[in-house]
Amino acid sequence: MEFLFRIFRYDSLKDEHPYFQDFFYETKEKKSVLEALMEIRNEQDSTLAFRYSCREAICGSCAMVLNGNFDLACRTELQALESSLIVIEPLPNLEIQKDLVVDMEPFWEALSQIKPYLFPDKKIQEKGHRIEEREMEKIFQYINCIMCGCCYSVCPVVSRDERYLGAAALAKLYRFVKDPRDKRRFSDLSGVNTEGGAWGCDTVFRCNEVCPKDVRPADGIEALRRKLVVEKIKRIFGFRR
Amino acid sequence: MISQDILIVGGGLAGLAAALSCDSHLKVAVISKVHPLRSHSVAAQGGINAALGNNPDGKDDSWERHAFDTIKGSDYLADQDVAEVMCQKAVSTIYELEYLGVPFSRFPGGLIAQRPFGGAGFPRTCYAADRTGLVILHTLFEQSIRKQVKFYNEWLVTKLVVKDGKCLGVVVYDLATGQIMPVRTRAAIFATGGYGRVYSKTTNAYINHGSGTGIAYKAGVPLRDMEFVQFHPTSLFGKNILITEGARGEGGYLVNNKGKRFMADYAPSTMELAPRDIVARAIQTEIDKGNGFDDQYIHLDLRHIAEEKIKKRLPGIREICINFAGIDPVEAPIPIQPAQHYSMGGIDIDPKCASQVEGFFAAGECACVGVHGANRLGGNSLLDTVVFGKISGEEASVYIKGSEGTNSDEKILLEEALEVKTRVEEWEKRDSGEKIHRLLERLKVVMSEKVGIFRKKEDLTEGMEKISELKEDYKRVYLSGNCLRYSQELVNLLEFDSMLDLAEVITLGALRREETRGSHYRLDFKERNDKDWLKHTLASCKEGKPQISYSGVNISKYEPEARKY
Numbered sequence: 001m002e003f004l005f006r007i008f009r010y011d012s013l014k015d016e017h018p019y020f021q022d023f024f025y026e027t028k029e030k031k032s033v034l035e036a037l038m039e040i041r042n043e044q045d046s047t048l049a050f051r052y053s054c055r056e057a058i059c060g061s062c063a064m065v066l067n068g069n070f071d072l073a074c075r076t077e078l079q080a081l082e083s084s085l086i087v088i089e090p091l092p093n094l095e096i097q098k099d100l101v102v103d104m105e106p107f108w109e110a111l112s113q114i115k116p117y118l119f120p121d122k123k124i125q126e127k128g129h130r131i132e133e134r135e136m137e138k139i140f141q142y143i144n145c146i147m148c149g150c151c152y153s154v155c156p157v158v159s160r161d162e163r164y165l166g167a168a169a170l171a172k173l174y175r176f177v178k179d180p181r182d183k184r185r186f187s188d189l190s191g192v193n194t195e196g197g198a199w200g201c202d203t204v205f206r207c208n209e210v211c212p213k214d215v216r217p218a219d220g221i222e223a224l225r226r227k228l229v230v231e232k233i234k235r236i237f238g239f240r241r
Numbered sequence: 242m243i244s245q246d247i248l249i250v251g252g253g254l255a256g257l258a259a260a261l262s263c264d265s266h267l268k269v270a271v272i273s274k275v276h277p278l279r280s281h282s283v284a285a286q287g288g289i290n291a292a293l294g295n296n297p298d299g300k301d302d303s304w305e306r307h308a309f310d311t312i313k314g315s316d317y318l319a320d321q322d323v324a325e326v327m328c329q330k331a332v333s334t335i336y337e338l339e340y341l342g343v344p345f346s347r348f349p350g351g352l353i354a355q356r357p358f359g360g361a362g363f364p365r366t367c368y369a370a371d372r373t374g375l376v377i378l379h380t381l382f383e384q385s386i387r388k389q390v391k392f393y394n395e396w397l398v399t400k401l402v403v404k405d406g407k408c409l410g411v412v413v414y415d416l417a418t419g420q421i422m423p424v425r426t427r428a429a430i431f432a433t434g435g436y437g438r439v440y441s442k443t444t445n446a447y448i449n450h451g452s453g454t455g456i457a458y459k460a461g462v463p464l465r466d467m468e469f470v471q472f473h474p475t476s477l478f479g480k481n482i483l484i485t486e487g488a489r490g491e492g493g494y495l496v497n498n499k500g501k502r503f504m505a506d507y508a509p510s511t512m513e514l515a516p517r518d519i520v521a522r523a524i525q526t527e528i529d530k531g532n533g534f535d536d537q538y539i540h541l542d543l544r545h546i547a548e549e550k551i552k553k554r555l556p557g558i559r560e561i562c563i564n565f566a567g568i569d570p571v572e573a574p575i576p577i578q579p580a581q582h583y584s585m586g587g588i589d590i591d592p593k594c595a596s597q598v599e600g601f602f603a604a605g606e607c608a609c610v611g612v613h614g615a616n617r618l619g620g621n622s623l624l625d626t627v628v629f630g631k632i633s634g635e636e637a638s639v640y641i642k643g644s645e646g647t648n649s650d651e652k653i654l655l656e657e658a659l660e661v662k663t664r665v666e667e668w669e670k671r672d673s674g675e676k677i678h679r680l681l682e683r684l685k686v687v688m689s690e691k692v693g694i695f696r697k698k699e700d701l702t703e704g705m706e707k708i709s710e711l712k713e714d715y716k717r718v719y720l721s722g723n724c725l726r727y728s729q730e731l732v733n734l735l736e737f738d739s740m741l742d743l744a745e746v747i748t749l750g751a752l753r754r755e756e757t758r759g760s761h762y763r764l765d766f767k768e769r770n771d772k773d774w775l776k777h778t779l780a781s782c783k784e785g786k787p788q789i790s791y792s793g794v795n796i797s798k799y800e801p802e803a804r805k806y
Contacts, residue, residue, distance in 0.1 A: 011726065041729065042678040046720075049727035053279040054446040056482045057564060058375060058557075061279045075564045097417060098727045104276070117383040118342030127293070128339040130351030136344055143344055143369070143376055147278050179342070 002026050003078060005040060007048065008089045010096050018096070020087075021045075027078070033086070034062055034073040050100035057212060060146035063153070064100050065089040070150040070210035091153035107152050110165040114173040114192060119184045135180045142175035142220055144213045151207035151217050163196030167207035167217035170198060174220035177227060186231045189224075198224045242651055243393075245270050247637050248411065248426035250398050250453060252277030254285075254374070254623060255605025256432035257381035258630025260390045264638035270391040272398055272413060272424070274448065274732070277382050281434055281446040282626065285374025286557060287487035288356060288366035289338075289627070290620035291331035295348055296355040299363035304328045306362055309799060311621060314360040314516045315585075315614025316759035316769065317801035318466065318777070318794060323592050323611045325797070327621075330628045335367055338627065343380045345369050346554075356490045356554075358619045360516035360806070364490075366620040371485050371557040377623060395727075398453065399735045401429065401460040401601070402650075402657045408600035409650040412658045414735060419725030421662045423654035427644060428600040428637040431457055431588060432630060435606040436743050440581035440693075441685035444476050444483040454607045455739020457588045458746070462596045463781045465609040465792075466586035467743065468750030469760050471617055472694050473582030474520035478538035480565050481580040484558055486619040488541060488575075489513040491554050495524065496540045496574065497532040503539075508806040515806040518616040518760045521579040525694050528578065540574035579694060583622060585613040585760065586747075589779060594633035600640060604633040611777070611795070615759020661735075668734055671719035677733045680718065684711055684737075684744060692748050697764040701752040708745050715741060746780040746787050753789055754778065771801050 003025045010018035023040045031039075034052055041048040053059040055074045062073040066088055067081050078086065094102035121129075151167035152158055158166050173192060176182045192198045201221045208216045245268050249256045252273035263269045273280065292302040307328040312319045339345055339353060345367055346354040357364040369376040385392075393413075400412035402423070410425040436451020437443035458464050474495075475484040489495070495513050497503045507523040508515035515523075524539055533539050543551055548571045551559060555570075562570050587609035594602045594610065604610075605626040612625055691704030715737060722730055756770035757763050776791040 011724065013726065014724075042676070045722070046730040047722035047724045047728065049729075051275075051279075053275055053448045054281065054284050055480070056284060056561060058372075059275075059279040059281075059283050059446065061275065098724075101727050108276075112386045115387070117380075117387045118340075120340055120342070124336075124340060127295075128336050128345075128353055131347055132349070132351050133347040133354075136347055139344060140370070143379070144372070146283075146375070147379075176342070179344070181342070 001078070002084060003036070004085050005036070006085060006087045007099070009099050011098050012096060031078050032074050033066055033076045033078060033088070036078060037073060037088070049098040058146060060148035063091055063148040063150045063212070065091065070154050072148060072212050075212065091149055093153045093155065093158045094149070104149060107149050107166065107168070110169040111147070111172060113165060114169045115188070116169070116172050116176065118176060118179060119182050119188065121181070121183055129181045131180050139175050139178050141215060142171050142178070145171060145215045145217070146213055148212060150210045150212060154206040154210045156204060156206065157200050157202050161196070161200060164200040165192070165197055167201070167221060170201070170224060171215060171217035171220035174224045177224065186235070189228060192224065193228050198228060242654065243424045245424065245426040246641050247428045247430065248272060248424060249430045249432060250411065251280070251432035251434060251605070251607070252392065252394070253280030253282035253432060253434055253605065254378055254381060254626035255630035255633070256430070257378070257385055258627045259430045259432055259604055259634035259637070261381060261384055261388060262631040262634030264641070265388070267638060267641055270393060272393045272396045272411070274395065274397040276394045277392065278378065279448070280378065281449055282374050282378045284446060284483065285623055286371040286483060286485035287358065287490065288368035288373045288620045289335065289377070289623040290358065290361065290365050290618070291335040291367060291624065292328065292363070292365050293332060293335060293353060293355060293367065295352040296364040299355060299365055302363035302365055304332060307331065307365060310361050311612065311618055312614070312799050313804060314616055314618040316616055316804055317771070317775065318614030318758060320611030320795040321797040321799060322795045326592060327612045327624060327628050331624050334624065334627050338377060338380065341380050341384055343369065343376050356487060357514060358490050359486055359514045359520065360618045361620070366487070366490065368487065370553065371487050371555050374623065377627070397732055397735065398456065399661050400657055401456050402654055403460045403598050403601070404650070404653055406599055408598050410654050412661050414731065416727050416732070419728070421658055421665065423658040425650055425654055427641055428602065430594070430633045430637055431603040431607055432605045432633070433607040435584045436740065437581050439684065439688050439740050439744055441689045442476070442481050442578070443581040444473055444481055445581070450736040450740055451584070451607070451743050452736040452739040454587055455742045457596070457601070457603065458742055458780070458782050459739070460598070461782060462598050462601060463589045463779045464586060464746055465589035465777050465779055466750070467584070467746045467780060468754055468778060469585035469615045470581060470692070470747060471517060471583035471585060471760050472521040472579045474517055474524050474579050475541050475577040476580035476582070477561065477566055478576035478578050482561055482565055483582070484541060484561070484575060484577055485555070486517070488543060488555055488558055491550065492546050494542045494545070495520070496542050497527045498534050499532060503527050503532065511806040516616055516618060519806060521694060522762060524579050534576065538576040538578040541577045542574040543570045544572070544574065583617055585609065585615065585617055593636040594629055595636060595640070600644065602633045602637050604629040615761060665720070665725070665731065668718060668720040674717040674719035675714050676721065677718050677730060677737055680711055680714055680737060681733060681740070684708070684740060687711070688744055688747070692751055695762055695764050696751055698752065701748055704748045705745070705752065708741060708748060712741055742782065749787055749789060750778045750780060775801065
């Protein structure tokens with residue numbers, strides 16, 4: 001099978017403008033986009049830059065835009081794209097460093113802002129927290145997140161509002177809020193009770209569509225909103241101080 | 242010049258555990274060639290061992306039983322005192338991880354769940370479905386956000402600088418800028434992971450070139466027991482992606498083309514849950530005898546397991562099979578074959594994770610503290626990373642408090658960085674020669690064909706010759722691209738030096754060790770020989786060549802006996 005790869009090229013330190021470069025690629029076997037990219041780099045242009053690590057859709061390195069689809073290059077087979085022309089672009093909403101390598105720093109910064117760690121009970125229980133599996137299962141959806149950045153990049157709110165934390169960080173926060181072991185207080189959530197936080201989401205659910213791990217991060221954002229409203233009502237009516 | 246008290250190299254589980262345990266008054270940073278969450282620890286699946294005794298079938302479990310299983314599994318090459326330390330600390334380690342937020346799967350009643358694993362007398366492997374590495378790595382990374390650990394990501398360490406037996410710092414290649422520069426540190430902890438990509442069939446990530454181990458060796462730190470290479474029995478045929486031992490722990494069968502559960506012929510009492518070396522050899526033997534499918538793989542059959550159980554306990558495996566093989570294990574058997582998986586050997590360290598070089602520590606797969614011996618049990622590697630990662634951070638902190646800071650190292654560090662720069666300039670200047678990815682491919686083939694699951698003198702000798710040829714060819718490599726930013730070609734050029742050294746040490750150790758023990762199987766010496774070979778192999782780099790010596794094994798409680806399963 002023959003393919004024409006049209007790959008986005010840009011060196012933020014050298015090039016004035018980005019451009020697309022074409023590479024012919026031929027293979028007899030089934031190959032992933034990542035394998036093809038590696039062969040193109042090895043055989044045709046060693047300066048072609050892209051990230052990768054695990055090649056099994058668990059490390060989150062190789063998210064990119066493949067013929068308009070946000071996905072991991074390692075888990076996408078060439079044939080699955082159903083086109084002999086394969087256009088590859090870097091994740092949008094992030095500054096391009098070189099070719100398909102983007103600066104993920106704002107994405108990580110958003111993650112650190114939501115305090116992504118358990119606020120445990122001060123008292124340590126012997127043999128750990130006693131939690132029924134069905135309670136833990138409620139967060140399993142969110143712990144599947146591999147922080148690939150697809151949801152952040154596809155989000156229309158991120159593209160227009162730099163305050164917005166994005167779906168991955170908010171879903172991660174909900175993973176902790178929903179964790180039966182977490183003792184976070186309502187006041188600890190004030191940082192996301194904002195337009196830059198849970199209320200920023202446009203609910204167009206592009207994040208749910210593109211997530212390669214089926215996390216459905218918007219579910220988490222919606223649940224977080226419900227939580228914020230319920231907690232606020234409780235306070236207004238004095239159920240809780 | 243960037244200057245640290247403690248520099249941790251590697252952001253996987255061992256590196257993050259180290260970072261979190263360093264004294265918070267010290268200036269600590271983690272250097273990693275990828276973002277920490279991209280480290281290969283993330284791909285660990287099945288679980289982490291600790292004798293919690295939570296499983297109804299594991300009430301009589303104890304850390305002593307865990308230690309015994311580990312030692313027996315190691316074919317008695319583990320240092321028994323260190324194995325005991327690990328197994329004793331395992332229990333509190335799991336509860337600490339749980340307290341930090343790791344979402345372990347649970348038993349009814351809410352206790353942490355435990356599943357059976359290979360070579361274990363009781364079900365003692367704690368897990369979070371089949372994404373145990375992912376959840377522990379993410380938890381420790383999130384804790385490092387809480388503790389505001391300093392990270393330098395996408396920096397490749399290319400050199401360890403040692404002077405007069407003391408660690409002074411490292412030289413790094415910053416991928417984002419293309420710069421090569423020195424970093425000074427009073428202590429360094431290497432947690433750089435394994436070298437799986439020295440082999441063509443491996444479960445390891447593409448990044449696992451093992452260069453951390455290689456540059457420590459180059460700097461004069463001995464490597465221990467490198468000939469012991471673990472081949473995992475069950476990697477997905479084709480891509481060699483890991484299919485967790487947990488699949489067998491949950492009841493999966495290994496079946497040959499005659500429809501037979503052939504493990505009955507190899508380990509009748511434990512069947513599929515024999516240790517990995519034994520199962521991997523059994524599978525390869527079946528394939529070699531013509532009992533495989535297409536002469537390349539056998540079947541891991543989960544179809545008799547309830548669909549609900551597969552979806553709950555092995556969702557990641559199901560996803561991998563669907564994504565990468567187009568089959569659903571609920572409906573079809575998984576085609577599997579053995580593949581390189583883990584390095585029992587590594588940087589020679591003592592139980593405090595300290596090496597012979599003052600101020601230089603190591604932990605995790607890049608290191609050999611002596612707990613895995615000749616064969617590691619499944620579920621013990623995550624445990625090793627967290628237990629010894631933590632110890633390395635604590636011990637490096639203790640070392641700093643007792644050592645004096647010096648300021649006179651800058652000149653040496655700058656000279657060492659200049660040496661790396663000069664090497665890179667040489668590669669840039671050449672406009673023809675050997676392409677590095679071709680050499681990489683050749684090395685992988687040599688290691689897979691000559692230093693694989695079954696070994697013999699002729700193959701190993703030939704392997705040594707081919708590695709020498711590759712060393713010659715490596716002198717003629719060149720950089721074909723003209724940009725040093727995010728240059729994977731440069732990463733490969735820099736790391737290949739280490740890969741050649743590691744290949745040489747693995748092969749030479751295997752050639753010299755004329756016995757069969759654990760993962761090291763010699764067709765020409767099929768028996769274990771405790772009289773001559775119950776000893777560790779040590780390889781030191783002397784003028785670019787490995788020098789082999791041997792050291793004793795700590796046998797504190799359990800006299801070696803025949804290993805039957």
